[in-house]
Amino acid sequence: MFLSIILLLSVSCWVLIYLIGRNNENYWRKRGVKFHNKHKVAGIFGEVFTSDKPIFKVAENIYKQYCDEPAVGLGGFLTPTLLVRDETNLQHIFQTDFQSFNHRGVETSKGDLLADNLLFMRGNRWKLMRQSMTPMFTSAKLKKMFYIMDKSGKDFISYLKHNPERLNGNAYDSLTTFCCAAIGASVFGVVSESVFESPFLKVARRVVKQTFRNNLKAAILNFSPWLAKTLNIKLFSNYEDFFIGAVKRMIRQREKEHGQSHDFVDICVNLQKNGTLKDRETGLVLVPTDELLSGQAFFFFLAGVEPSATALMACLLQLGKHPDHLEKLHKEIDMVHDKLNGKLTFESVMEMEYLDKVLCESVRILPPVGLLVRQCVKNTVLPTGNIKIDEGTKIFAPVYAMHNDPKYFPNPDVFDPERFASESTYNGHMYMPFGKGNRLCIGNRFAQLQVKTGLIYFLRNFTVKTIIDGDEFKYNKKQGQVRPCNADVKFIPRKITGL
Numbered sequence: 001m002f003l004s005i006i007l008l009l010s011v012s013c014w015v016l017i018y019l020i021g022r023n024n025e026n027y028w029r030k031r032g033v034k035f036h037n038k039h040k041v042a043g044i045f046g047e048v049f050t051s052d053k054p055i056f057k058v059a060e061n062i063y064k065q066y067c068d069e070p071a072v073g074l075g076g077f078l079t080p081t082l083l084v085r086d087e088t089n090l091q092h093i094f095q096t097d098f099q100s101f102n103h104r105g106v107e108t109s110k111g112d113l114l115a116d117n118l119l120f121m122r123g124n125r126w127k128l129m130r131q132s133m134t135p136m137f138t139s140a141k142l143k144k145m146f147y148i149m150d151k152s153g154k155d156f157i158s159y160l161k162h163n164p165e166r167l168n169g170n171a172y173d174s175l176t177t178f179c180c181a182a183i184g185a186s187v188f189g190v191v192s193e194s195v196f197e198s199p200f201l202k203v204a205r206r207v208v209k210q211t212f213r214n215n216l217k218a219a220i221l222n223f224s225p226w227l228a229k230t231l232n233i234k235l236f237s238n239y240e241d242f243f244i245g246a247v248k249r250m251i252r253q254r255e256k257e258h259g260q261s262h263d264f265v266d267i268c269v270n271l272q273k274n275g276t277l278k279d280r281e282t283g284l285v286l287v288p289t290d291e292l293l294s295g296q297a298f299f300f301f302l303a304g305v306e307p308s309a310t311a312l313m314a315c316l317l318q319l320g321k322h323p324d325h326l327e328k329l330h331k332e333i334d335m336v337h338d339k340l341n342g343k344l345t346f347e348s349v350m351e352m353e354y355l356d357k358v359l360c361e362s363v364r365i366l367p368p369v370g371l372l373v374r375q376c377v378k379n380t381v382l383p384t385g386n387i388k389i390d391e392g393t394k395i396f397a398p399v400y401a402m403h404n405d406p407k408y409f410p411n412p413d414v415f416d417p418e419r420f421a422s423e424s425t426y427n428g429h430m431y432m433p434f435g436k437g438n439r440l441c442i443g444n445r446f447a448q449l450q451v452k453t454g455l456i457y458f459l460r461n462f463t464v465k466t467i468i469d470g471d472e473f474k475y476n477k478k479q480g481q482v483r484p485c486n487a488d489v490k491f492i493p494r495k496i497t498g499l
């Protein structure tokens with residue numbers, strides 16, 4: 001009897017899987033879209049699970065396999081899922097028809113306080129929160145914040161000099177320490193050197209660790225909001241006491257000090273002083289509670305550590321492989337240093353042309369976020385191929401594949417910062433290391449300033465050498481971000497005077 005039940009259940013499961021797969025395939029075939037047959041049910045996630053490739057590499061394989069198609073249908077359990085490869089369609093999704101694609105497609109649970117942040121918010125709540133946070137990232141604000149980055153850069157060099165074991169191997173780990181100091185100080189105003197041993201960094205590392213549990217939670221939140229709700233899945237509940245507690249303490253302290261540190265805590269104090277946030281168009285009101293503001297701070301903090309350190313690592317990996325470009329950048333940095341007597345300014349960082357080109361080209365080849373996601377919130381049609389898109393459809397944009405496609409970036413494997421000599425020398429529509437459209441990374445300019453300041457201090461004091469195991473970069477399937485797992489950077493002290 002027991003065996004018969006097991007047998008019946010397994011047969012039902014297989015029939016269900018078969019029917020879902022067939023349904024996914026027919027769904028796209030009926031719309032005239034080619035369907036990627038591998039893993040008809042779980043799609044791209046199924047392929048990641050059963051191969052040794054990370055998600056952006058799986059997406060690249062599909063992108064290359066269907067080179068004449070504007071888009072490819074994928075399995076997505078019960079969610080119609082499409083990998084879009086055509087330039088006009090991508091522009092349509094990110095910019096022209098933003099109203100139909102303004103959601104990122106992850107539904108978080110109501111009580112998941114730290115997940116209630118800009119990345120996951122949707123609709124008018126997202127719009128209002130984005131408007132309220134934008135003032136933190138204006139040029140004027142970044143200029144005022146520059147002293148924080150500058151101090152983090154100087155402190156980090158002195159930290160490296162006192163901890164020479166940090167110079168040989170595990171460069172990424174050292175870079176996260178610098179990024180944590182810079183974002184930590186900008187968000188919370190923490191400016192003591194102790195940030196290099198910060199408990200915040202431990203939290204940031206734990207949160208982004210790809211464990212089976214974290215991946216399962218993310219998969220359920222991605223593909224079954226119903227199940228996520230039923231199981232009350234929370235992404236970050238373990239960190240609430242620590243993080244919200246810290247933000248609360250800092251806001252209360254700043255209220256007493258009446259100081260102007262030009263950091264995130266200042267913004268929080270001002271938002272709370274002004275009362276509620278209100279969207280004039282829709283009348284929507286949000287109360288800037290400590291919890292809501294902690295959610296924003298939490299994501300700024302995560303974003304300021306991992307992706308920023310990955311971008312810095314991308315630059316150093318390329319420079320350590322290309323001594324001619326490294327020498328050119330060293331010259332630019334030394335020239336600015338000498339001109340300013342070692343006193344770096346916001347303006348001088350922004351004016352360093354070669355530094356800018358090196359960063360642009362490094363995150364072209366290795367964009368930290370290799371795959372972007374949107375979800376359709378209103379039935380619409382994609383122009384190339386006249387593809388009907390229903391509300392709820394998930395869209396993948398394979399950024400890593402696009403950035404390395406010779407159609408858009410000739411000789412994509414060649415590290416050539418001069419591609420970015422001007423806006424007319426590269427394809428801006430297909431270049432999106434910070435995303436595109438209204439949901440573009442809000443910390444885009446902050447991150448660039450952070451990475452550039454870090455590079456200036458590192459390269460003023462060290463030269464770098466890339467060590468690769470093998471001929472080309474390899475990636476670990478567990479890594480969400482585009483960061484080679486077989487390469488490291490060695491820091492070699494330069495003979496210079498002053499920082």
Ligand code: HEM
Pocket residue numbers: 118119120130183299300301303304305307308309311368369372373432433434435436437438439440441442443444446447448451
């Ligand atoms: C080099 C470092 C960084 C990279 C490569 C990066 C990249 C990205 C990308 C690709 C997105 C998705 C954009 C889209 O879907 O169109 C994003 C979103 C976001 N990033 Fe960043 N980011 C970086 C650093 C930062 C920093 C330092 C902050 C905050 C201080 C930040 C805050 C955000 C936020 C809040 C969002 C969600 C925006 C929204 O949906 O409105 N990022 N980032």
